Amino acid sequence: MSAPPAPAAPAPAAPRTPPPATGSTAAAPLRRRRPLPARVGPYLLLVPALVPLAVGLGYPLVRQFVFSFQEYGLAQQFGRPAEWVGLDNYVTLLSDPYVWGVIARSIAFCLVNAALTMALGIALAVLMTKVGRAARITLQVGMLLAWGTPVLATMTVWQWLFDSQYGVVNWVLAGPLGMEGQRGHSWLIEPLSFYAVATVIVVWMSVPFVVFTVYAGLLQVPDECMEAAQLDGASSWQRLWRLALPMIKPVLFVVALLQVIWDLRVFTQIHVLQRAGAPTRETHLLGTYIYSLSKEFSMAGAMATIMLVITLALTVFYIRRMLREDEA
């Protein structure tokens, strides 16, 4: 008895809500009718979410800003008063060519990795829509495993693969493939090959997310459109480029935005690879460089603020675009 009316109830509710939003006259009496607690209520519900956000995210951010204008190190932690130094920390950092090198490397690494991840991810997602059930499930399970393995466990495996003495990669190259020069080759010691290894790992670890998101997006493309395009003589390539991908553009934008942000602040992979024997100073990216400053909180704070600005600058294009699409 009670089951049938249940689905019926939301149905009328849905059309009831839009009118207040479009018609301002309807909204006014509605608001007046509701007592104060009812109006405040929804906002109160936000408090449990906002408080941890403010404490967990806002507080460190404020401290980071404050630190960046102070001289604050270990001694200050033990009670020595912190001195205000104005923009000194920023000036020191930004007048150091090494810091600019780190920034340039980070941006290049981030863009290359984000682009590669997107390209591979989209390709695999399209592949998933084309292959049979068994192949698709195999792909999905593989992706989930790559996605689900803890970062440090993954890093240990990759580190072993590329180990110069006992690594599988060198063993395969030197043994079965007969490239004797690869025996004992140090992959991490040259910055370029270090970043190549890092790129393989970073991309490998973030491709599953792109694949699943884009695949979900592709499933939303109506079959009728595709069929119609096919009838009009569009090749499958054209259907993908001209129809499917443009239709899921909002999804692609969001994923690309996340990738750029993630790859700019990549830390664990680089840090672990550095510890595996790379020349530390030549391989710092923003994340590991800030960490290396961590005993000098003020410097680290200034550098983290600079990184925040870079992140915003890199993503401003996407964010503006997203906002515009939201309005439309």
Next chain:
Amino acid sequence: MKRVRTSGLAALAVGMLALTACGGGEDAADSGGGGESGGELRLWLAGSDTPQELRDHLVETFEAEHPDATLVIEEQDWNGLVPRLQTALTSESQTPDLVEIGNTQSPTFTYAGAFSDISDMYEELGGDDLLQGFVDAGTVDDTLYAVPYYSGARAVFYNKEVFAAAGVEVPTTLAEFTEVAQTLQQANPTGAPSFSGFWLPGQDWYNGVAWLNSHGGELAVEEDGEWTGALSSPESQEGLAEVQELFTTATSAPRDADSNEPWIAFNNGEAAMFSAPTWARWSIDLPACNKGVAADDESEAAKALLAEQQACNEEKTGIFALPGLEEGSVAPVFAGGSNIGIPAKSGNQELARDLLRIIFSPEYQTMLAENGLIPGNTEYADALGDDVYAQAALAAAVDAELTPPAEKWADVEGARILEDLFQEIASGTDPATAAAEADQLITDTLN
């Protein structure tokens, strides 16, 4: 994974203990530091080097002297010790009452004001018999903040059979050591594809620095309160040139490896010699001696087999202190070890001082030595025994050197400047060029 999980648990346990310790700390503060009040004293030991027997001794002795107080010993992992101390020592409610800290990490915390002044205890704790390098690392402006707990020195392990096959003898001077390593490298008696006469990985500055010290070189020097990198000095350069010669002619160790687990290559027959703290003897596991005992087998038979295996390994392995420039001298190798200090924020200053007295008592110092650790008070070092390992350890420890006692030395290690330097030298960069660059970085970091 296991380590991650246990350290998580440890952190949780520490956190909970910290909560319960709040009460104890305040009690002591109320009593005005009288020292005789009850409460809980917390001692942080780093790593597992202090055997259980010694821990029990500390607890029993302390509680016998202070019937209404308890001693809690908490073990901290060496990994990530500095950030943990950075947060714990700054908080009155969370600070332990006595901490062990790495000798190279000690100056950073003493300069920051993390420890209490214990200058008045210097004579009582051992005076000039204390390991002086470690005392320096715990001293700022003639005020003593941390004292040596124990030290471990590096010695060279070698495979006797490989030595015999290559027809070489234990070297007696540093120059001869290079020759021996080169001869072994060329002879390659085991036939391994990448064989090392002397296992010297590219980032291993802990061992490499002995060559620098032997020639009178330094990592950094202080003048009028200003530190400067000293790797470019003629003495340091002489040492670094010899290190480069070893890298190019006497080792096949990877340039991207560090000083960790040097015995792996040795056990695999891929290295004739390696240098490590003397407790590396327990990690040697030659295939010829291995009895195939499962790691989790705790039966009596397994223990007997393991003892047999250990004896076999020690019979086939020799050990000697790295020789110095002159015949009969010993090279100043890098000393590993730790200091111990009383956190300034601890509310149990008097009790902590009492525990420090127990640690520097003849009984405890002797016990340290009996367990293979060179005690902070060298007067008791004789108890190390007289087997080859003890002899090598003692010979090496006499002149062992520490890193410069500069306030920000931990930052130099954090930035891995020396790892980078040695790696460059291993890669064939001119030592003068590499050293000049590293000197600049060290000077910038220390000031």
